[in-house]
Amino acid sequence: MSHPAPLAPAFPYKLVATDLDGTLLRSDDTVSERTREALTAVTAAGAAHIVVTGRAVPWTRHILDDLGYDGLAVCGQGAQVYHAGEHRLLTSVTLDRQLAGLALSKIEAEVGPLALAASRDGLDGDVIVGPGYREGDGYLPSTPFTDVAELWAAPLNKVYVQHPGLSDDQLVEVARAVAGDLVGVTMAGEGIVELLPLGLSKATGLSLAARRLGVKAADTIAFGDMPNDIPMFGWAAHGVAMANAHVELKAVANEVTASNEDDGIAVVLERLLG
Numbered sequence: 634m635s636h637p638a639p640l641a642p643a644f645p646y647k648l649v650a651t652d653l654d655g656t657l658l659r660s661d662d663t664v665s666e667r668t669r670e671a672l673t674a675v676t677a678a679g680a681a682h683i684v685v686t687g688r689a690v691p692w693t694r695h696i697l698d699d700l701g702y703d704g705l706a707v708c709g710q711g712a713q714v715y716h717a718g719e720h721r722l723l724t725s726v727t728l729d730r731q732l733a734g735l736a737l738s739k740i741e742a743e744v745g746p747l748a749l750a751a752s753r754d755g756l757d758g759d760v761i762v763g764p765g766y767r768e769g770d771g772y773l774p775s776t777p778f779t780d781v782a783e784l785w786a787a788p789l790n791k792v793y794v795q796h797p798g799l800s801d802d803q804l805v806e807v808a809r810a811v812a813g814d815l816v817g818v819t820m821a822g823e824g825i826v827e828l829l830p831l832g833l834s835k836a837t838g839l840s841l842a843a844r845r846l847g848v849k850a851a852d853t854i855a856f857g858d859m860p861n862d863i864p865m866f867g868w869a870a871h872g873v874a875m876a877n878a879h880v881e882l883k884a885v886a887n888e889v890t891a892s893n894e895d896d897g898i899a900v901v902l903e904r905l906l907g
Contacts, residue, residue, distance in 0.1 A: 644678035647852035653686040655858035671899035687821035711838030712790040736812035750793040792828040819861040834864035
C-alpha cells in the first residue's frame with residue numbers, strides 16, 4: 634500500500650525579506666548552515682525569500698551567487714531591483730546630482746567639511762571614495778577620488794557622508810533638518826550615513842519586487858538591524874529586529890530575535906515552521 638508524500642510544513646507568510654549586513658550575514662560575511670537550512674525549509678513550504686540590502690548590486694552579487702540565490706533582490710537602499718538568477722538589473726533609481734550637491738552644501742554650511750563617497754549606478758557601478766572617508770573592515774572594492782568634481786561625473790544611486798566629530802545619529806539629525814526637503818537621509822550601519830533620492834527607501838524597492846512576485850505587504854515578514862530597515866518594517870506585516878539592532882529599529886519591531894551571530898533569523902523561522 635502506497636503512502637502519500639509528506640506535506641511540507643505550513644508557513645504563515647508568503648514572503649521573507651532579510652537585510653544582509655548585521656542580519657543574514659555574520660561578521661565574517663558568511664551565512665550559517667542553520668540559517669541556510671531554515672530558509673530552504675521556508676521556500677519548500679511555498680514562501681519566497683528576498684534579500685533587501687543597502688549595498689548596491691556590485692557589492693551584493695558575490696554573496697547571492699555564493700548562496701545559490703536566483704530570485705529577486707532589492708539593492709542600493711531600494712534603488713535597484715536585481716534578478717540574481719539572470720544577473721540583470723530590472724529597475725534602478727538615480728539620485729538627482731544637482732539636488733544632492735545643494736544638500737551637501739547646506740549640510741557642510743551647518744557642520745563643516747564632510748568626508749564623501751558615492752555609489753555609481755549600474756550593474757558594474759563603482760563605489761568611489763574621497764579623501765578621509767573611513768571604509769569598513771570587510772573588503773569591498775572601491776575606487777579613490779581626489780577631485781570632488783569626480784563625485785558628480787556619472788549617475789549615482791547615493792552619496793555617503795561622514796563627519797570627523799559628530800556621531801552617525803547626530804549627522805543624520807542635522808542632515809535631515811537642513812536638507813531633508815532635498816534628499817532622503819538614512820543610517821545603514823556604523824559610519825554609513827547616506828543621502829538618497831527623496832522618498833526612496835527599502836520599502837519602495839521591496840514593494841516593487843513583491844508586486845512582481847504577486848505578494849502583498851500583509852503576507853510579508855521582514856528581518857533587519859539598522860534604522861534604514863524602519864520603512865521596511867512599516868511596510869511588512871511583521872518586523873523582526875536582531876539582538877544587535879539599533880535602538881530605533883527595536884523600538885518599532887514586532888519582536889526581537891537573537892543576533893546575526895546566533896542565527897536570529899533561523900530561530901524565528903524554525904518557530905513559525907513549527
